Amino acid sequence: MNQDWDEIKRLAADFQKAQLSSTLARLSERNCVEVVSLLLEKGLIELVFTTDGKEYLTHDQLRKEIEDELLVNGRINLVEVSKILSVDLQKIQPIAEQIAAEDNKTTYILGQLLSYDYIIRIASEINERLNQNGEINISELTGAYDLPSDFLLHEVVEKNLGRIIFGKQDSSNPRLFYTPAFISRCRAKIRGALNGITRPIAVSAIISQIGMPERIFFSLTNDVSATGTMTSRSTGAIYIPHIYTKTQVEWVKSFFRQNGYLEYDSVTALGVGDTKSFIQKHLSGEKLTFLNKCVVGQRIIDQIESTLEESISTSSFLDISTILPSAISEEDIEKLIQVVLTPSKQRLTQIFSNLIVTTKYIDNLLKPVYDIADINAKNSVESGAYQKYIAEKTIKKDVDMDESVSKGGDKREERRKKAAGGKAGGGAQGRETKTKSTKKHQRGGKGKDFDDSESEEETQNITSKKKSTKDTQLTLINANDIKKEIKVTLENDGLEDLASEIANYYQMQINKYAHNKAQELYEISLQNSMQNRKQNHGALQDKLNNLLNDIRLYEKGLKMFSSVDVQIQLAKYLLKTLGTEFANEVAYYVALESDLNFASSLTPQLTNEQRNRIAVECEPTYKQTLTALNKSLNLSVEEFLIAAENMLVPCSMIAKKIDKKKDKQIILTHKQGLLDQLYKSTEPSIILHVACLVIFTIATQSMLHASGKFVLTILEFLGNGYLSDEDYSLLMKFHELVLKHFKSDSEETRNEINSKLDEIIPKAKDMAANYKKIGKANEKEE
Numbered sequence: 001m002n003q004d005w006d007e008i009k010r011l012a013a014d015f016q017k018a019q020l021s022s023t024l025a026r027l028s029e030r031n032c033v034e035v036v037s038l039l040l041e042k043g044l045i046e047l048v049f050t051t052d053g054k055e056y057l058t059h060d061q062l063r064k065e066i067e068d069e070l071l072v073n074g075r076i077n078l079v080e081v082s083k084i085l086s087v088d089l090q091k092i093q094p095i096a097e098q099i100a101a102e103d104n105k106t107t108y109i110l111g112q113l114l115s116y117d118y119i120i121r122i123a124s125e126i127n128e129r130l131n132q133n134g135e136i137n138i139s140e141l142t143g144a145y146d147l148p149s150d151f152l153l154h155e156v157v158e159k160n161l162g163r164i165i166f167g168k169q170d171s172s173n174p175r176l177f178y179t180p181a182f183i184s185r186c187r188a189k190i191r192g193a194l195n196g197i198t199r200p201i202a203v204s205a206i207i208s209q210i211g212m213p214e215r216i217f218f219s220l221t222n223d224v225s226a227t228g229t230m231t232s233r234s235t236g237a238i239y240i241p242h243i244y245t246k247t248q249v250e251w252v253k254s255f256f257r258q259n260g261y262l263e264y265d266s267v268t269a270l271g272v273g274d275t276k277s278f279i280q281k282h283l284s285g286e287k288l289t290f291l292n293k294c295v296v297g298q299r300i301i302d303q304i305e306s307t308l309e310e311s312i313s314t315s316s317f318l319d320i321s322t323i324l325p326s327a328i329s330e331e332d333i334e335k336l337i338q339v340v341l342t343p344s345k346q347r348l349t350q351i352f353s354n355l356i357v358t359t360k361y362i363d364n365l366l367k368p369v370y371d372i373a374d375i376n377a378k379n380s381v382e383s384g385a386y387q388k389y390i391a392e393k394t395i396k397k398d399v400d401m402d403e404s405v406s407k408g409g410d411k412r413e414e415r416r417k418k419a420a421g422g423k424a425g426g427g428a429q430g431r432e433t434k435t436k437s438t439k440k441h442q443r444g445g446k447g448k449d450f451d452d453s454e455s456e457e458e459t460q461n462i463t464s465k466k467k468s469t470k471d472t473q474l475t476l477i478n479a480n481d482i483k484k485e486i487k488v489t490l491e492n493d494g495l496e497d498l499a500s501e502i503a504n505y506y507q508m509q510i511n512k513y514a515h516n517k518a519q520e521l522y523e524i525s526l527q528n529s530m531q532n533r534k535q536n537h538g539a540l541q542d543k544l545n546n547l548l549n550d551i552r553l554y555e556k557g558l559k560m561f562s563s564v565d566v567q568i569q570l571a572k573y574l575l576k577t578l579g580t581e582f583a584n585e586v587a588y589y590v591a592l593e594s595d596l597n598f599a600s601s602l603t604p605q606l607t608n609e610q611r612n613r614i615a616v617e618c619e620p621t622y623k624q625t626l627t628a629l630n631k632s633l634n635l636s637v638e639e640f641l642i643a644a645e646n647m648l649v650p651c652s653m654i655a656k657k658i659d660k661k662k663d664k665q666i667i668l669t670h671k672q673g674l675l676d677q678l679y680k681s682t683e684p685s686i687i688l689h690v691a692c693l694v695i696f697t698i699a700t701q702s703m704l705h706a707s708g709k710f711v712l713t714i715l716e717f718l719g720n721g722y723l724s725d726e727d728y729s730l731l732m733k734f735h736e737l738v739l740k741h742f743k744s745d746s747e748e749t750r751n752e753i754n755s756k757l758d759e760i761i762p763k764a765k766d767m768a769a770n771y772k773k774i775g776k777a778n779e780k781e782e
Contacts, residue, residue: 062087063095066113070099070106074118078111109151122152123160130167134182138175149175248272249282256283261296263327289339291332300324304340308356312348315360317495330354352498352505366506369477369485373510376476377517381525386518389474391539476514479503540589541653547582548644549656550703553663554578555637557696557704566713571637574705579633579640586647587611590626593651594618608633621650671697678765684757685738691731691768692718698771711735727767734760 057065065085069076078096082089093111100108105116122145130136138157142149147156153175157165161177168183170176248270256262267275279295280288287298303323311318321333328336333354341349341356350357380386483503490496551574558570584606590596591614606614608630615626625647632643645655671694678690685708692714696704699722706714715735719728737760741753 057087059095062091063099066092066095067099070113070115074115074121076113078113107155110148119156120160120164122156123164126157127165127167130165130177130179134185135176135178136167244271248278252279252282256286256297259325260299261294261325261328263294265293289336291328291335293329293332294327296328296336301336301340304336308340308345308349311356312345312358312360315358315364317355317357317361317493319355321354352501355495355498357498362502362506365486365489365502366482366510369482369506369510370513372481372485373477373514374517377514378521380474380476380518381521386474386522390522474515475511476518477507477511479507482507482510537589537652540585541648544582544585544644544648544653545656547578547585548641549658549663549666551578551582551637552641552658553666553703554705555641557700557702558706560696560700560702560704561713561717566710570704570706570710573707573710574637575633575640578705579637582644583611583629583633586629586644586651587614587626589651590614590618590622594622622647625650667697667701667703670703675769678768684734684741684761687761687764688731688734688738691764694768695723695771727771730760730763730767734764 062085066076066081069081069084078089078092081096082092085092096113097108100106100113107114107116107119126136126141138149138153141147141152141157145152157177158169161167161169165177167177167179170178251270252262252267255266262279264275267278272278276290276295287301289296289298289301304320307323308318320337324333324336337351337354337356341351348359350359350362377386479500480503483499486502487496487499490499490502554574555571558567558574561567561570587606587610594614594617596614596617611626611630615623615630618626625643629640629643629647632640648655674690674694674697678687678694681687681690689708689711692711693704693706695718696702696714699718704714712735715728715731719732723731734757737753737757741750741757744750744753
C-alpha cells in the first residue's frame with residue numbers, strides 16, 4: 001500500500017513538473033491550416049467553413065447551434081441564421097430539413113423552422129383574438145403571422161380547435177371561425193331587427209342598422225324565425241314582413257269574395273309589384289280569367305254563360321255590359337266575350353258593339369231582305385243589267401285598244417326579242433310567311449293570282465275576296481235598302497243604333513247572295529240561248545288575246561334578271577297563274593263545244609287532271625292542240641305561247657299581232673294600276689310588294705309578274721344601279737321590318753314594329769310614286 005501511494009506522489013510530481021515546464025515546440029497557424037487541409041483531402045474529417053473562410057466547424061456543431069437558435073427563439077428564418085452563424089445558406093438548409101424530418105415537433109416551412117411550442121403559442125394568441133373579436137378570418141391571420149393560410153388553417157387552427165382554440169368553423173366558408181357567443185349575439189340582433197319591421201324595407205338598410213357583415217346576416221337569417229320573407233339573397237333584396245303581406249292578402253281575398261273580380265291598379269296600390277303572380281298565388285283555389293286591366297272569377301263567367309245560353313235558346317240578344325260591374329272596361333268586356341264564346345257558340349252568335357246577337361235573331365231580321373235580294377236578282381237578269389255587267393267586266397277597255405293594232409313583223413320573231421313580265425301578285429316576304437294576293441289583273445276579265453307559298457284555304461279566300469270586290473261593281477242591294485227593311489224591328493227591340501252597323505256588315509254577303517242568284521238565272525238563260533254562246537265566243541277571243549299579250553310582256557320583264565334560276569322561278573309562276581288561267585278558259589270553251597258535262601262558271605277553276613280529261617274526251621278537232629297546251633304549262637314560256645297560238649286555230653279565234661305602241665300603252669296602264677293600288681293599300685307587306693313592282697316597271701320599262709316571295713330578289717336587282725343608296729337602304733329596312741312583324745310572337749314587339757312601319761310607309765309610297773331612273777340605270781337601258 002505504501003508503494004502505491006509513493007507511485008501516486010511520483011506521478012503527481014511529474015504532472016506538476018509538466019505543467020510548470022515550457023513548450024519545447026509550437027505549430028504555426030499556417031501549419032495548422034495545412035494539417036486540416038490534408039485531413040480534408042484524405043477524407044478523415046468533414047468540416048463546414050464560415051463565409052469568411054477563417055473559421056470552421058463540424059456538422060454536429062452546426063446542427064447544435066441551429067437547434068440552440070430554435071430553442072431560444074421558437075421560430076427562426078434560415079436566412080437570418082446564416083447571417084448569425086456566418087455559414088452559407090446552402091449548408092444550413094439541408095441540416096434544417098434533416099432536423100424537421102427527425103423531430104416531429106419541429107416544422108420546416110417556407111425557409112423557416114417552427115418549434116412545437118411556437119405553434120402552441122400562436123394557437124393561444126389566435127384564441128385570444130377570437131374571444132376579443134368574436135370572429136376570425138384565416139386571411140387576416142396570414143398577414144399577422146406571415147405564414148401560409150393553408151398551414152394556419154390545417155396545422156394551427158383546425159388541429160387545436162376545441163383544445164386550445166374554442167370556436168365554431170363556418171360551414172359555408174371553412175376559413176371563418178366564430179365563437180358561440182358571437183353567433184348568439186348576431187342571431188339576437190337579426191331577430192330583434194326583423195321582428196320590429198312592419199313594412200317592406202331594403203335588406204341593405206337592415207344590415208347597416210345592426211352593423212353586421214352581410215355573410216353572417218344571410219347565413220343566420222334562416223335560423224331566425226323571422227316574421228317575413230326576403231325577395232332574394234343579395235343586399236339589393238327587400239324584406240317584407242308577414243304582417244304586411246297578410247294585410248294585402250286579406251284585402252284581396254275579401255274584395256274578390258264580395259265582387260268576383262279584382263282590378264290590377266287596386267292591387268298595385270297596395271304595394272304589390274307583380275300583381276298577376278300575387279293574385280294567382282293567393283287565389284289559387286279560384287278559377288281565374290286574367291284580362292287586360294282586371295281578373296274575374298268563375299262566378300262572373302258562369303253568370304255570363306247562363307245569360308248567353310238563355311239568349312240563344314230564345315233567339316234574342318245579350319248586352320253583356322248590363323250584367324258586369326261598371327269598373328270593367330270596354331276592352332276587358334271584349335276579351336270576356338271571346339272567353340265565353342266557345343267555337344260552338346260562335347257559330348250561333350255575332351258581335352256588334354259588345355252586343356252578342358244570336359244568328360237566329362239575325363236570320364229572322366234579314367229574312368225579308370233576302371226576299372228583296374231574290375226579286376232584285378231576277379229583275380237584273382230580265383232587264384239585261386246583269387248581262388251588261390258581265391260583258392263590261394270581260395271586255396273593259398280592250399275593244400278600243402284592239403282597233404289600233406298594227407300589222408307587221410312575225411310574232412315569233414318579236415317574242416324572241418322581247419320577254420313578257422309578270423303582273424303584281426299576292427305573296428309573302430319569305431317562305432315562312434304568307435299574305436293575300438296584292439294585285440288584280442289590269443285588263444280583260446276574271447284573272448286571278450296564286451302565290452306558290454299560299455295554302456289551298458288562303459287561295460280560296462283570295463278568290464272569294466276578288467270575286468266579292470268585282471261583284472260590288474254591280475250592287476243588287478245596298479246598305480240603305482237593308483237598313484230601311486230592318487230598322488223597324490230593331491227600334492222595337494231598342495237596338496236602332498245597330499241598324500247601320502248590321503246593314504253594312506251583311507250588305508256584301510247579301511249582295512253576293514243576290515249575284516249568285518242572278519248567276520244561276522243567267523246560266524239558265526245561257527243554256528237556252530245559242531246567241532249568248534256566240535257573244536261569249538267573241539269576248540273569250542278578246543280575253544285570250546289579252547292574256548297572251550300580257551304573258552309576252554311579262555316574259556320580257558323576267559328576262560331582265562341575270563340569274564337563270566330567278567328567270568326559271570318567275571317563268572314557272574307566270575305559267576302557273578296566267579298560263580293556267582288561259583288553259584282553263586280554253587278547256588272550258590272546248591268542254592262546252594264538245595258537250596262535255598263540266599259545271600259552268602264565270603271564273604273556271606279546272607285542275608290539271610280535269611283539263612287532261614277534257615283533252616281526252618273532247619272532239620278530235622281540239623284534242624291534239626289542247627293536249628300540247630296542257631303539257632306546255634310545265635315547259636318554257638316561249639313553248640307555251642306557241643302552243644297557245646296553235647290552240648286558237650281550232651277554236652276559230654284569231655291571234656292578234658304585236659303592236660309596240662299598244663305595248664307601251666299597256667305598260668303605262670299597268671304602272672298606273674300599281675300606283676292606284678299602292679295608295680289604297682294599308683298592309684305593309686302589300687305596300688312593299690307593290691312599291692318594288694312600280695319601281696321595277698319605271699326603271700326597266702317592263703312589266704313584272706312576281707309573288708311576294710320574290711320581293712328580296714327584286715330589291716337586290718334594283719339595288720344594282722337602279723336605286724340610290726338612300727332609297728335602297730329605305731326599302732331594305734322596310735323589308736326587314738315586315739319580316740320581323742311576321743315572325744314576332746309578342747304583342748309588345750309587334751306594336752313597336754308597327755310604329756316604325758307607320759313612319760317608313762309614307763316615305764316608301766312617296767319614293768315609289770316619284771321614282772325616276774338614276775344615271776346608271778339610264779346607261780344600262782341605253
